[in-house]
Amino acid sequence: MRVLLVEDDDLIAHGIQAGLRARGLTVDGVKTAAQAEAILSAVHYQVVILDLGLPDEDGMSLLQRLRADGMALPVLVLTARDAVEDRVAGLRAGADDYLLKPFDFDELVARLHALLRRAAGRSVAIIEQGALRLDPERGQVSLNGHPVVLSRRELALLAALLHARGRILSVDQLKDSLYGFSEEIESNALNVHIHHLRRKLGADLIETIRGVGYRFNMGDT
Amino acid sequence: MRVLLVEDDDLIAHGIQAGLRARGLTVDGVKTAAQAEAILSAVHYQVVILDLGLPDEDGMSLLQRLRADGMALPVLVLTARDAVEDRVAGLRAGADDYLLKPFDFDELVARLHALLRRAAGRSVAIIEQGALRLDPERGQVSLNGHPVVLSRRELALLAALLHARGRILSVDQLKDSLYGFSEEIESNALNVHIHHLRRKLGADLIETIRGVGYRFNMGDT
DNA sequence: AGCATCGTTAATGCAGCCTTAATCAAGCCT
DNA sequence: AGGCTTGATTAAGGCTGCATTAACGATGCT
Structure with a gap:
């Protein structure tokens, strides 16, 4: 099960990667929107974790562009913003789920698996x-x-x-x-x-x- | 069942060939448009897999010329391009189906068989x-x-x-x-x-x- | 820092598949 | 009917791919 993590903060990225790998997931990490776009066009993933605060481009506009180009992968968005309008905008841009920073790692895992489950057409975790x-x-x-x-x-x-x-x-x-x-x-x-x-x-x-x-x-x- | 694979990237070509052969298909591989044209005029295939990014000629123009010459084989096009206008142009040039890189290998097999089915006038895979x-x-x-x-x-x-x-x-x-x-x-x-x-x-x-x-x-x- | 566990590498052996070849059976022809 | 041709059958050999094992290196934990 292959996950792409788009996150520029090294500390957070490392933590997420280590945790997910320990649960048997395969994680590739990139730090910029440009890298994300490049690798998504070359490698097949099951799900994307996307931090909205990227150095080179707002994550939201990246997501919007990817969706417009036909990318169908489930995307879990990480964001520090909290306003309701942000959430709505994110979902309209094509996010499948949302997680506010700071988040509980177990919750991230649970939501990630929920997305994977939904994509696989299954409803139970086990x-x-x-x-x-x-x-x-x-x-x-x-x-x-x-x-x-x-x-x-x-x-x-x-x-x-x-x-x-x-x-x-x-x-x-x-x-x-x-x-x-x-x-x-x-x-x-x-x-x-x-x-x-x-x-x-x-x-x-x-x-x-x-x-x-x-x-x-x-x-x- | 005989398939011609036109793909210049050795790695991709090798992967596809191995996978298709394992499923009982016979695959011949060529790397350039010129080779493709030559062998198509000599050997009878059921379907062609064509990568658009070839070293000597754009795959699209090759396809167009082949169709103009009366070649009727089903053609599955592999491309990194994603824009809708590319897709339309490809279909007008005579492609029967499209697959964006990176693709899932199972999906390639499924589409290939779908093409073969269509050509044979049957509707079920099994x-x-x-x-x-x-x-x-x-x-x-x-x-x-x-x-x-x-x-x-x-x-x-x-x-x-x-x-x-x-x-x-x-x-x-x-x-x-x-x-x-x-x-x-x-x-x-x-x-x-x-x-x-x-x-x-x-x-x-x-x-x-x-x-x-x-x-x-x-x-x- | 030391220990333990896990992951990768590499070497070896085994088994299955494909081909070859030799022999046998069955049509076909004169 | 006899010979000839074509396909059926069987066994043997080589090759390839997988299983297995051991050892080394990396990584993480205490």
């Missing part, structure tokens, strides 16, 4: 599939009721597979949702993580489609 | 024939509701036969849709794949027309 249960907001997984401890990568991998609901994901697609644009990898690390997941969850939950990729085995459903 | 069911977008086959695991070649072979809707396909025609121009084969490999398919699906689904080729047995329909 994904259950057979004996497996995933709470993406807390980053917790259980199998047959027993909690299973997954690392960051394992969590991201499992979330991506579950999110695809049984469709086949190629290795490249999985890499895209596991790694940010500045941290591409060269090795078979993904294979290793698959291996670890199978060891923790059982070998038959993740199927290999030779020459194609991997898929989550949904059983008969 | 081909059902008697007890057999083929989902080309997922590369999955089932017989009487039970999933059947097919390898890459077997899948491509079955898709070609089904796509011909009971018409006879010669061995050379089948080879053309199984192998790209850079990987012709010398042996009876095709016979072997036919054999494997019959073993997995039953012997009567694929008929041999001696001295001519093979056809899919459509039963009474």
Whole structure:
């Protein structure tokens, strides 16, 4: 699950990135509207977190322009402003949700997942599939009721597979949702993580489609 | 099913080729407009994927010229441009569909199949024939509701036969849709794949027309 | 600062797929 | 009927891609 964070304040940006990554999300961060625009035209994200106070351009006008160009991604806006008219203007510019600074980090996570859920057409936060249960907001997984401890990568991998609901994901697609644009990898690390997941969850939950990729085995459903 | 990919960026080209091949399509890749024009006049394809940003000529003007010369193939255009007027211009030049970079690979596959469907005059992605069911977008086959695991070649072979809707396909025609121009084969490999398919699906689904080729047995329909 | 955990790399081994080739069966022709 | 041609069948070999393991490096925590 890949998130673009547009935030010029290093401290805030770092905090958000660290927190989201710990929950298995992949975060790319940029500091200006120009950078945001450039990277959005090159990389596919699931959601954008946009701070309105940017150095080179007002976030609102950036958002408006992106929407006019046809960008359909969910956007969560961060702002220090509080006036009702700002909020209305933001929503008209195309924001999907709002968060006032200073915000509670847990609330950010909750709203982010709400947006992702809405975009995926699901309504519940917790994904259950057979004996497996995933709470993406807390980053917790259980199998047959027993909690299973997954690392960051394992969590991201499992979330991506579950999110695809049984469709086949190629290795490249999985890499895209596991790694940010500045941290591409060269090795078979993904294979290793698959291996670890199978060891923790059982070998038959993740199927290999030779020459194609991997898929989550949904059983008969 | 044979696809021509016109894309000068090695990285993108390689990714697309690998993904499409894994789904049983045969992909030939060229990097310039001149090469594209040359090979289109020599080899028969089902669909063309055309990147507008080529080194030697603008893809749009290539497309326009090809259409003027009577080329009727479906063309899926890849472009970084996003303005509405570009889109309109592209469609007037003869594009059948549009995909903005960056694109989701699943979406590319879906649109490609949509184009192929449109060209074939059918409306459903999933081909059902008697007890057999083929989902080309997922590369999955089932017989009487039970999933059947097919390898890459077997899948491509079955898709070609089904796509011909009971018409006879010669061995050379089948080879053309199984192998790209850079990987012709010398042996009876095709016979072997036919054999494997019959073993997995039953012997009567694929008929041999001696001295001519093979056809899919459509039963009474 | 030291420890522990996680992630990546790299090497090795295994398995599946594709092709080849050899042999067998079945039509077709004279 | 016999030979010839074409396709069917089967087994073997090589290649490719994946699984597995171990070790090293990075990162974070106490």
